[in-house]
Amino acid sequence: MSRVTFTIDGKTATAEQGQTILKAAEAAGVYIPRLCACKDLVPHGSCRVCSVRVNGRIQAACVQIVTEGAIVENESDEIREYRRNIIDMLFVEGNHFCMFCEKSGHCELQALAYRFGIAAPRYRYLYPKREIDLSHPDVYLDHNRCILCGRCVRASQDLDHKNVFQFVERGCRKRLQVDGEALAATDLRVTDEAVASCPVGALMRKRVGYAVPVGRRPYDEIPIGKDIESPGEE
Numbered sequence: 611m612s613r614v615t616f617t618i619d620g621k622t623a624t625a626e627q628g629q630t631i632l633k634a635a636e637a638a639g640v641y642i643p644r645l646c647a648c649k650d651l652v653p654h655g656s657c658r659v660c661s662v663r664v665n666g667r668i669q670a671a672c673v674q675i676v677t678e679g680a681i682v683e684n685e686s687d688e689i690r691e692y693r694r695n696i697i698d699m700l701f702v703e704g705n706h707f708c709m710f711c712e713k714s715g716h717c718e719l720q721a722l723a724y725r726f727g728i729a730a731p732r733y734r735y736l737y738p739k740r741e742i743d744l745s746h747p748d749v750y751l752d753h754n755r756c757i758l759c760g761r762c763v764r765a766s767q768d769l770d771h772k773n774v775f776q777f778v779e780r781g782c783r784k785r786l787q788v789d790g791e792a793l794a795a796t797d798l799r800v801t802d803e804a805v806a807s808c809p810v811g812a813l814m815r816k817r818v819g820y821a822v823p824v825g826r827r828p829y830d831e832i833p834i835g836k837d838i839e840s841p842g843e844e
C-alpha cells in the first residue's frame with residue numbers, strides 16, 4: 611500500500627493512503643483527544659474534540675483523511691483553547707457530578723478535563739432537567755450525563771446489529787431515545803457493545819459499583835492518551 615508523508619506539530623510522519631489524521635497521528639505516537647470516535651466504530655465527526663488545523667483550516671481529525679504534504683497543528687495554544695471550550699461546554703450542558711459517579715476514573719470526559727487542566731468550568735451551569743431510565747434489569751441510562759456522542763447508537767447498529775438507540779430532535783433539543791417505552795422494552799443486553807461504548811457514566815451496568823476502588827481506576831493512574839504517547843510506560 612502506498613504511503614503519504616505529512617507533518618504534525620513539526621514532526622514528519624508517514625501514513626497509509628486513506629488513513630484518517632487521527633489514526634495516522636496515533637501510529638506516529640501523537641495523541642489527538644477525541645470523544646465520539648471509538649475503536650471499532652466508523653467515525654462520524656460530531657463532538658469536534660479532535661479538531662486540528664490542517665493546511666490552515668480547522669478539521670475533525672477523526673474523519674479527515676491525511677493527504678501528501680499536509681501540515682497538521684495539534685498542540686498549538688489555539689487548538690488547545692478550542693478543545694478546552696468544547697469540553698467545558700459539555701460539562702455545563704449536562705449534570706456531571708464526578709464525585710458521585712461510578713464512572714469516575716473510567717470516564718473519558720473527566721479524563722480529558724484533567725488533561726486540559728479544567729478544575730472548574732468557565733461557563734454557567736445550565737442544570738437541565740433530565741431523566742434516568744432504571745427500567746432495565748441490568749443497565750441504566752442516566753440522561754443527565756449523556757454527552758450525545760452517538761457511540762451507543764453506532765455500536766448498537768454496527769456491532770450489536772440492533773437498533774436500541776437513536777437521536778431525536780435537533781440543536782439544543784437533541785436527545786437520546788430508546789427504541790421502545792423504556793430501556794426494559796428494548797432488546798438491549800448487558801453484554802452489548804453499546805453498553806461498553808459509552809465514554810461517560812450515562813449508560814452503565816447495574817450492581818458493579820466500586821468493583822475497582824476510586825484512586826486505582828485507569829485514568830486515576832494514567833492520563834488519557836499516555837498509552838499512545840508513551841506506549842510501554844503505563
Ligand code: SF4
Pocket residue numbers: 755756757758759760761762763786807808809810812813
Ligand atoms: Fe454517548 Fe453514552 Fe450518551 Fe450514548 S449514552 S450518546 S454513548 S454519552
Ligand code: FES
Pocket residue numbers: 643644645646647654655656657658659660661670671672673
Ligand atoms: Fe472527532 Fe469527535 S472525535 S469529532
